[in-house]
Amino acid sequence: MxxxxxxxxxxxxxxxxxxxxxxxxxxxxxxxxxxxxxxxxxxxxxxxxxxxxxxxxxxxxxxxxxxLVPGETADSGVYRFVHVSDLHVSVDNGTKFYPPGAEIGSQDALSLFLRGLPERAAEVQSVIATGDLTDLGSDAEFDALRRAVDTSTLPVHVLPGNHDHMAGGDEVGFVVSRNNYAINTGEPSGYERNLGPRWFSFDLPGLHVVALDWHTHELGLDDAAQDAWLRADLEEIGPTTPWILLSHDQPWTSILDGLPSDPVATFSGHRHTSRVVRIGRTIHVNTPTPLFAGLDYSPPSYRIVRWDGEQLGLETRAIARTGLERATFAMPAAIHRGTAGGNAAEGGAGGGDASEGDASEGDAVVRWRHQLSGAGHRAPVRVEGDRVIAGVKREDLPSGAVEVLSLRDGSQLWQAELRASTKGTPVTHHGHVIAVEVSGDVVSLDAETGTERWRVPSPDPLRLFAWADPVVADGILIVGDLSHVRALDADTGELRWERTDLCAYQTLVSHSNPLVLGDTLILANFPAPIGIAGLDLHTGEVTWQLGGNLTDLIGSLWPIGTPLYDQASDTLCVPTPSGLSAIDARDGAGRWQLTTELPFSPATPASVPDGIAAVFAGTDVVLLDRVDGSIRWRTPMESAAELAMASYTRTPQVLFAGPVPVPAEDGSDGSVRLLVSGLDGHIYALDAASGKRLAEVNVGAPVAAPVAVTDELIIAIAVDGVVTAIERNALL
The missing domain is CATH 2.60.40.1120 (Carboxypeptidase-like, regulatory domain)
Known part of the structure; x- marks a missing residue:
């Protein structure tokens, strides 16, 4: 040529x-x-x-x-682009792989997002989308993608993901890759026919950008060719030129080892998850989709990436109304540090009408508030004695923290900086506060001072996306999920046992916390050939396991939240993509299944005297018969919210966290209240026997985590990281 x-x-x-x-x-x-x-x-x-x-x-x-045509330039030496991933543009709403009620990408949804960027982010100069541009990789979907991109006023750079190689989805199969990934097969000719090269490079001001086809590399279809080209490209630019790597999934050692120079950062998606970690000299940025809520239950969101020629900065924003764009990613401008008293309605998130006993207007029902040094999400605080323990996530930095507050007035007793966010609730043991960083590092902190006592490094910080809570039982600390579970000595961090052979490595985060019943450790995972399994706590030996095959993601038992153990019926109630499944806690035998209108709701139900209480369809609280799963009562919240958090949805939900059962103040008759957190900023109290709404308090920002309850206080952590201590008698 x-x-x-x-x-x-x-x-x-x-x-x-x-x-x-x-x-x-x-x-x-x-x-x-x-x-x-x-x-x-x-x-x-x-x-x-x-x-x-x-x-x-x-x-x-x-x-x-x-x-060559003049295009993207740096503004005053600073270049900014938007990073998005996993658009899943579909022409039929992806009915092949998703339950009813799912809302994935479309031509209109993508066009609306792209056309709105000049207003949302006026300073950015281009968009980078790291794969899964389409849902099934059909020619019709690629055509819809092109039509949407054509409406953008900004240049859009794209690269392929695994869904883009599904060739319409009719012949897709599932395999375990050469690196033990469970992944779909791929046929890249459709992407090439519609969009062109699958790996390439381009330059931004002061920054070289390399894009790879992670999926075919992982499948071994062209890994040697991509590796050879990548090394040749980097040798051409020289070892002193800063560069970033674009890859659909988080690149592993199979791509990163042996390169002529380290990237400043990698940008990926695939997991529909938000994670930022630093490993060596490289920041690894995993970003969810802007078109629907993530599999980590982050709202539809995107990142603005800033490059000034020397340093890279991140700003993560949700697709939400003004004032909530940063709520789940960074602390707000208004800081509360152990602030006593005040009206809980200040700065309210809006919501429905006050019910009987409403305490949201005018009453001083808040004892104190504290702004954490980052955002909150689904992990509740833990109360131990006179202390409140909270994990902190930061989505714009490779850092996190654990903060310990005074239960009396919310003042900070200590703050320990971590190397990455912690998205589970820390656990305590013998004077230790133990947290798991999202990279998989396990850190033990002195409960009195926050000083690090020991740290167990992650066995695979690139590939481990650790969201589950650590759990301690019989002196054994359990961290991880079915694809990689470790049992550590809770006092020393010494490894007791480890299992990496229970299922193929999963590229989606697990939100199901370990559950211990006697000597049995119950682990659940989504998706996996094994959905749920019982292991011997002390040895890791599998005693029972259940699950479907990889081609039946909706019909099989796919746990997406922590199971409830209902002692009254000896049953595990397991949140699944389509609803709830009840199984025998001893052998996994099926009891009943319930399909809900809202897919991918991870909220753990609660056991109360009259049945199983659960949030239903994002709008209602229900009581289920523990024998057959039939609905005994159903109470709508009749309120509005602004954030969509259920995976594969973009319609906001009011309810997301599971209910918390609490004995009534005058509980001599055995009466129980349910405390339900709301994304409308309210904490609701319901009568567990009848479902009647009794009271509510507006804490001022959406709450996606269950509350913690003490003898005097109800403690809520909002998505903006504000911890609010409510007087117990205001709701109970």
Whole structure:
């Protein structure tokens, strides 16, 4: 192939990198190049400040002209782009893989997001989407994707994900890859036919950008070719040029080991999850989708990435009304540090009408408030004696914290900085506060001072996405899930046993906390060939296991939340993508199943004297018969919220956290109240026997975590990281 690169006025442009995806050459002083292609395309590395028309051609072309057109430039030395992932543009709402009620990507939803970016983020100059652009990889979906992208006023850079290689989904199969990933098979010809090269590079001001096809690399279809090209590309730019890597899933050692230089950062998606960690000199950024809620129950969101030529900065924003864009990702501007008293309605998130006994207007029902040094989410605080323990997540930095507060007035007793966010509730043991960082590191802190006592490094910080709470039983600390579970000595951190062979590695985070019943450890996972299993607590030996096959994600037992153990019926009630499944706690035999209107609700139900209480469809609280799962009563909240958190939805829900049963203040008759957190900012109290709404308190921001209850206080952590201590008698 002979060709040339010209500027907008027809002048030759020298020293531009040209590649066929295998070898790399550069244009001469006259702007010409010569290449014998071995790959399907020939493309140029677009220089900083330029786009190209075209930027790639088929390898069969003979006389080629690439024309550079002035494009993206740095504003005052700073360049900003939006990172998104997993758009899942569908022409039929993805009915093949999702339960009724799911809301995934579409041409209209993507176009609306892209057209709104100049208003949402006026400072950004381009968009990068790291794969799963379509849901099933059909030509019709690629056409819908192109039509949506064409409405964008910003340049949009795309690369493939595993769903983009499903070729319409009719022949898709599931395999365990060469690196033990459970993943679908792939046929990349559809992506190439519709969008072009699957790996390539381009330059932003002061920053080289490399995009790979993670899925085919993982399947072993072209890993050698991609590796060879990547190394050649990096050798061309030299070891001192800063660069970032774009990959659909978090790149592993199979991609990163042995490179000529380390990337400043990697950007990925796939897991529909938000995680930022630093490993060595590289920040690894995993971003959810802007079109529906994530599998980590983050709201639809995106990241603004800032590069100033030396440092990279992140700002994560939700698709939400003004004032809530940063609520689940960073602490708000208004800081509360152990603030005593005050009206709980201040700064309210809005919501429904006050019910009987409403305490949300005018009454001083709040004893204190405290703003954590980061955001909150689904993990409740833990109360131990006179202390309140909270984990802190920070989505814009590779850091997190554990904070310990005074139960009396909310003042901070100590704060321990961590190397990454902690998204589970820390556990206590013999003077230790133990937290798990999202990279899988386990950290023990002195309960009095916060000083680090011991740290057990993650066995795989690149691939472990650790969200589950640590659990201590009989001196054994359990961390992890079915794909990688460790039993540590809770006093020393010494490894007791470890299992990595129970199922193939999962690329989706597990939100099911370990559950211990006597000497049995119950672990649940989504998705996995094993859905739920019982292990011997002391040895890790499997005593029973249940699950479906990888082709039946909805019909099988796929736990997405922590099971409830109901002692009255000796039953495990397991949240699944389509509802609840009740199984025998001893052998896993099925009892009953309930399908709900809201898919992917991870809330753990609660056991009360008259049945099983659960949040239902994101709007109602229900009481289920513990024998057959039939509904005994159903109470709607009749309120409005602003955040969508249930996976594969973009319609906001009011209820998300599971109910907390508490004996009534005058509980001599055995009466029980249910405390239910609301994404409308309210904490509701219901009578567990009848479902009658008794009282509510507005804490001022959405609450996605269950409350903690003491003799005098009810303690809620809102998504903005504000911890509020409510007088118990205001609700009970």
């Amino acid at each position: 002979q060709g040339k690169v010209l500027g907008a006025r027809g002048e030759p442009v020298p020293n531009v990198m040209i590649s066929d995806g295998q070898t790399i050459t550069r244009t001469g002083f006259d702007g010409t190049f010569s290449l014998t292609p071995t790959g399907p395309f020939v493309f140029l590395t677009r220089p900083a400040g330029f786009t190209a028309a075209p930027w790639f051609v088929p390898a069969t072309a003979t006389d080629v002209t690439f024309t």
